[in-house]
Amino acid sequence: MNYSNEVKVGLSIVLAVVVLIVGVRYFQDLPILSSSYLLTANFENVSGLSAGNPVRLSGVNVGTVESVQLQQDEETVRVRFRVNENVLIPEGSMAEVRGFSALGGVRLGIRPGPSSNPPLQPGSIIDTPSGPGLLDQLTQQGPEMTSKVDSVLGNTSRATEALASQMEEGGDLQQTLASLRNVATTLESVSGGEEETLRSAIQNLEALTADLEAFTSENSDSLGVTVQRVNQNLTRLEQNLANLERTTAALGSFAEKINSGEGTLGRLANDPSLYNNLDSTSVQMNRLLRDLQENPQRYLEDMTLVRMF
Amino acid sequence: MGRAFASVREVRTYWTNFITQMVRIGVESIPIVALAAAFTGAVLTVQTAYQLQTSFVPNTIIGSIVVPSMMLELAAVITAFILAGRVGARIAAELGTMRVSEQIDALEVMGLNSISFLILPRVLAGVVMFPALYIFACLIGIGGGLGIAEAAGLLSTTEFIEGARQFYQPFDPYFGLIKSITFGFIITSIACYKGYYTQGGAEGVGQSTTEAAVQSCVFVLLADLALAVLLL
Amino acid sequence: MIQIEHLHKSFGDLDVLEDVSLNIHEGETLAIIGQSGSGKSVLMKHIVGLLSPDRGRVLVDDVDICSVPYERLREVRKHFGVLFQGGALFDSMTSEENVAFPLEYFSSRSPAEIKARVAECLELVRMPDVGPKKPAELSGGMRKRVALARAIALEPKYILYDEPTSGLDPKTSNTIDELIQQLAEEMNVTSVVVTHDMHSVFNIADRAAFLYGKSLHWVGPIDAIHNRDDPVLDSFVTASEYHVGTHPTASSPS
Numbered sequence: 001m002n003y004s005n006e007v008k009v010g011l012s013i014v015l016a017v018v019v020l021i022v023g024v025r026y027f028q029d030l031p032i033l034s035s036s037y038l039l040t041a042n043f044e045n046v047s048g049l050s051a052g053n054p055v056r057l058s059g060v061n062v063g064t065v066e067s068v069q070l071q072q073d074e075e076t077v078r079v080r081f082r083v084n085e086n087v088l089i090p091e092g093s094m095a096e097v098r099g100f101s102a103l104g105g106v107r108l109g110i111r112p113g114p115s116s117n118p119p120l121q122p123g124s125i126i127d128t129p130s131g132p133g134l135l136d137q138l139t140q141q142g143p144e145m146t147s148k149v150d151s152v153l154g155n156t157s158r159a160t161e162a163l164a165s166q167m168e169e170g171g172d173l174q175q176t177l178a179s180l181r182n183v184a185t186t187l188e189s190v191s192g193g194e195e196e197t198l199r200s201a202i203q204n205l206e207a208l209t210a211d212l213e214a215f216t217s218e219n220s221d222s223l224g225v226t227v228q229r230v231n232q233n234l235t236r237l238e239q240n241l242a243n244l245e246r247t248t249a250a251l252g253s254f255a256e257k258i259n260s261g262e263g264t265l266g267r268l269a270n271d272p273s274l275y276n277n278l279d280s281t282s283v284q285m286n287r288l289l290r291d292l293q294e295n296p297q298r299y300l301e302d303m304t305l306v307r308m309f
Numbered sequence: 310m311g312r313a314f315a316s317v318r319e320v321r322t323y324w325t326n327f328i329t330q331m332v333r334i335g336v337e338s339i340p341i342v343a344l345a346a347a348f349t350g351a352v353l354t355v356q357t358a359y360q361l362q363t364s365f366v367p368n369t370i371i372g373s374i375v376v377p378s379m380m381l382e383l384a385a386v387i388t389a390f391i392l393a394g395r396v397g398a399r400i401a402a403e404l405g406t407m408r409v410s411e412q413i414d415a416l417e418v419m420g421l422n423s424i425s426f427l428i429l430p431r432v433l434a435g436v437v438m439f440p441a442l443y444i445f446a447c448l449i450g451i452g453g454g455l456g457i458a459e460a461a462g463l464l465s466t467t468e469f470i471e472g473a474r475q476f477y478q479p480f481d482p483y484f485g486l487i488k489s490i491t492f493g494f495i496i497t498s499i500a501c502y503k504g505y506y507t508q509g510g511a512e513g514v515g516q517s518t519t520e521a522a523v524q525s526c527v528f529v530l531l532a533d534l535a536l537a538v539l540l541l
Numbered sequence: 542m543i544q545i546e547h548l549h550k551s552f553g554d555l556d557v558l559e560d561v562s563l564n565i566h567e568g569e570t571l572a573i574i575g576q577s578g579s580g581k582s583v584l585m586k587h588i589v590g591l592l593s594p595d596r597g598r599v600l601v602d603d604v605d606i607c608s609v610p611y612e613r614l615r616e617v618r619k620h621f622g623v624l625f626q627g628g629a630l631f632d633s634m635t636s637e638e639n640v641a642f643p644l645e646y647f648s649s650r651s652p653a654e655i656k657a658r659v660a661e662c663l664e665l666v667r668m669p670d671v672g673p674k675k676p677a678e679l680s681g682g683m684r685k686r687v688a689l690a691r692a693i694a695l696e697p698k699y700i701l702y703d704e705p706t707s708g709l710d711p712k713t714s715n716t717i718d719e720l721i722q723q724l725a726e727e728m729n730v731t732s733v734v735v736t737h738d739m740h741s742v743f744n745i746a747d748r749a750a751f752l753y754g755k756s757l758h759w760v761g762p763i764d765a766i767h768n769r770d771d772p773v774l775d776s777f778v779t780a781s782e783y784h785v786g787t788h789p790t791a792s793s794p795s
Contacts, residue, residue, distance in 0.1 A: 009331045009438075012339070016441035020482065021449050027376070027477045052479035064479070319646055407631075417631040418589050419643045420619040422611070 029054065029061045036063055036082040037122035041095040041108075043077045049097050049106050055081050056098075057096040057110045062087040065108055081108055088119035095126045148234045155241040162248045182255075186247045197240070315365065327430040334396045334497070335438025336430070339445060343397065345387050346446035350379055350453030358463040368464040372472025375454045380481040384446035386533060389492035393525040397500040400431055401521035404504025405514035413505070428501040434492060439493025440486050447485065484540060491532050496525040542567055543588060543731075545698070546680065550583060550596035557583050559755040561597070569733040571723050572742040572763070575752035581735040582626075584752065585701055588733065589621050590614050601699075619647055622692030622700045622730075626707065628684035630676040636663070636687045637672040643695050662690040665719060682713035689720060693728070700724065702734040706741045718744040739778055742766075751777065 043049075046068060055063035060146065063083040071078050092113025099106045110126070120126060208230055357371045404427060407413050416423040453472075458464050503521040507513045543565040550558040557580045565571050573581050586592040587599055590606045598607045601617055609617070630639045640659045644650055650658060662667050666686040676684055685705065692700060702721065706714035718741050725732050725745075736742060742749060742763065749766055751759040751774055759774050766778055 005328045005332045009328055009334045012336050012441055013437070016444040020444050020486075023444075023448065024479065024482055027474055028479060029474050052477075322645060410627055410632075411625040411629040412631055413592055414586075415623065415625055415631075417591060417622060418618055418623045420615040420647060422615065 010041060023291075028052070028064050035085050037085060038066065038080055038082055039089070039122070039124060039126050041079045041081070041128050042071075042074075043079060043097065043127045044075070045097075046077045046079060047097045047106060049079060049108060051270050054109050055083060055108045055110065057087065057112060058091070073242055079108065089113075089126070090115050090117040091120055092117050093120070093126060095128050144231075148231070148238065152234060152238045152241055155238065155245055157163075159241065159248050162245065162252055178255075182251055186251060197233075197236055199280040201237060204229050323426075323430065325527045326426070330331035330430045330434035331438050333399070334392070334434045335441060338392055338395055338438075340444060341391055342388050342442050342446050343449045343454055345391055346379075346384060346450035347453035347456075349383050349387055350375065350455075351457035352449035352451075353378060353383070354454035354458050354463065355461065358507060359457070367472075368468045369472030369475060370463055371458070372469035373476040374472075375469075376451055377476065377478070377481055379447055379450040379454070380485050382485075384450050384535075385443050385485050385488040386529065387493060388427035388442045388446050388489060389496060389529045390440070390526060392442070392492075393496050393522050394530065396435070397496045397525045398518045400497060400500035401504040401507075401518045404428075404501060404508035405517040408505060408507045409510050409514060424505070428498075428505060431501055432497045435497030436490055437493075439496075440490040443485055443489035447482065484536075487540065488533065488536055491536060492529050495528045495532055499525045499528060542600075542602060543733075544600040545584075545587070546598050546600070546661075548584070548599070549595045550587070550592065554745060556755055558594075558698060561757050563750055563757060563760065565731060565733060568729055568730055568733065569747045570721070570745055572734045572736060572746035572749045573635060573752060574739070574742060574749055574777070577692035577737065579752040580755065581737075581752055582703055583748075585733065585735045585749065588699075588701060589618055589623060619695065620698040622695070624685065624689050624692050624700065624702045624705055626704045628676065628681075628688035628742070630684055630688055634675045635673050635675055636668075636679070636690075639676070639687060640691045640694050643691065647695055658694060659690075662694050663687070665682055665693070665724075666690045667721075682709050682717070684701070685709070685717060686720070689717075693724060696728065697730065699731045699733065701730065702736070704736055704738075705734060706738045714738065714741060715744075717741075721745050753777075 028270060049068055051065055051067050053065045055060045055065060062083055065079060065081045067078075067080045068077045069080075079095070081095075089110060090113045094111040094113070096109050096111065097106060098109040354371060354375050357374050358368075359369060361368075404413070407427070411429070413423050416426060455466055455469055458469055459466055500521040503517040503524070507517040509516075545561060548558055548561040549556075561584060573584060575581050583592060587594055588601070590599070591680075592635040593607050596795060598605050600606070601620070604613070604617055606614055606617055630636070631642065632643065637659055640662050641655050644655045644658055647660075648655070659672070660669070663672060666689050668683060668690065669687050671679060671683060676687070679687065705717050705721065709717065721732060721734065722745050724730055732745075734741070734745065746763045748760065748762050750757055753759075753773055759771060766774070
């Protein structure tokens, strides 16, 4: 009677403990029977990683984060995590935090080292990539990038303004159009020369988007590089626009000089006496020719004289 | 030597008491707790599915809602409410009757410490068996949700489990365990207190029983809130 | 030897006992008599420390049980056997288990010896056949006798009886009285009987203590109880004699 009670109680408790262990492991997506071993990684920043987050190797759950502890004296975060017994991680592997905590998907990713290396022993420390986390890199360079984009836009707007003022300054319409055409040509040649760069910039942007996408789906590790590339492209774009601005300004002053009659071309364009001279010359020429038709002898004497020689 | 024999026997009697209480509080409560948990899990799943049916939220979210709800709150609280009636009332009535029929006095007069003899095994049994009942309630509640989801074609088991895993926090089941231990302590100790200090015959026993059931429910709710605020 | 010295007890605003002093001698049978609600049961509960006095003290074998630590009190209580009004048998156990209960806790007997002692005690109260029965299956008188068997199992020095004959028919009452006498003689125990059954008092008691109006009104040998000079005592004694053995169950004030 007593024993049967003890058996009932014992069975219930044992069953409950088994259900708890199996259930917890089941919901953590861990193999139910095999055991695991512990590894440690030290991060400067864990971007919201917390105990219980999964550990993934090549996108497969292989364990869980056991604890995340801030080591204030060393200014690092010590992450201890469990990896399933049957998963061997070669030496030289890197652990990194992936995903955004806002999306509820922070995880510890493991970039495997060369598979020829011996596996890491339980309790050992796994390397982490140096430098700030990717997300923070992006965040840190954000203001810088914004200011660059800003200055590029400023330059563009100045260049446009110069063009517009060029348009507005009256003068001869023809001249303005001519200078405008010149400007356009220059612009064309400028953009023609930089076409490659622009295209590559666009391509890089495309690649960046793709990388970002891949990053969100946790695969990208080249975001940092991309960010740098975008930076370089923006710098180059800025330089191009600065050139454009200078060219426009030169064109402007050139057109202005033509208008004000400075230089040969200007005088040519602006001095009426040349036209008058030419005009009178042609009038005299006309008169001379008519005279020649009417009195050819007068000129023929001279012609005979010439024939004598 | 003789004293040692007696204390061995004393320990054995306490142990038997403890086991008996664990059977009464825990093992015998499994069927009703399982029934309530299964229905709660099923209803929760159906209603969550109903609420989400017109939105673009993926089906897996149903699993992400049902499983943590069971683990964090429902399994523990439903177990506690059922046992406040089943166990709390039983303990209060039992001890109350012992008080008014002078059985507690009889124990005292024999030289036994009636508090450790009567109250300790009951409270301990509550603290040990409540977590076990909570675990069964979780298992059966989630199972009930899964079953109805599959049976009514709301979502597949795979989706359900995937959703549950997606937002699974390892602290969830342990939080539930902490709750159930607290509730076990609250219900059994309130019931023991009410029963042990019963006054005034059959009417007093009735009053103690009612007070034990009602006050345990109130204190369970308060403790539930306090734990949620303190630990989450 | 039990000495009660200047005992005061009140429950809230209600004074129950005022300045009660009483000595109970070794080997005697003392009857505490009085009307229902006069504080008899309260006085008895003080003797075993179930209640503690507001003022005054109770000495059992020169140990002040009102001020000793709980563990020491438990030791003192082992010298007592108490027969409660309703028997107070543990209703989750059979009669045998009830009688064996104190033996299992407080004696060094082996299981076989316990079994023998249980049979002996049940034999003594003339209930040898009820062993496997639970209290609910027994009549009131049978329950009291099994409870008495439990009270004497550890061979106590003092036995306290709380209304041992109340609610019983005259024949059963007489049987209980005989048992009380028999135990007092054979085991040489000191008995304290709380009762309002004067018939029973005349049968068993050596001395009587009469509680009236919160205090002890009269204490003396049983032969002197027909004291015509004391109208209060006299009216109680005479009134009781008309109702021998047929009192309805009276509840004590506590």
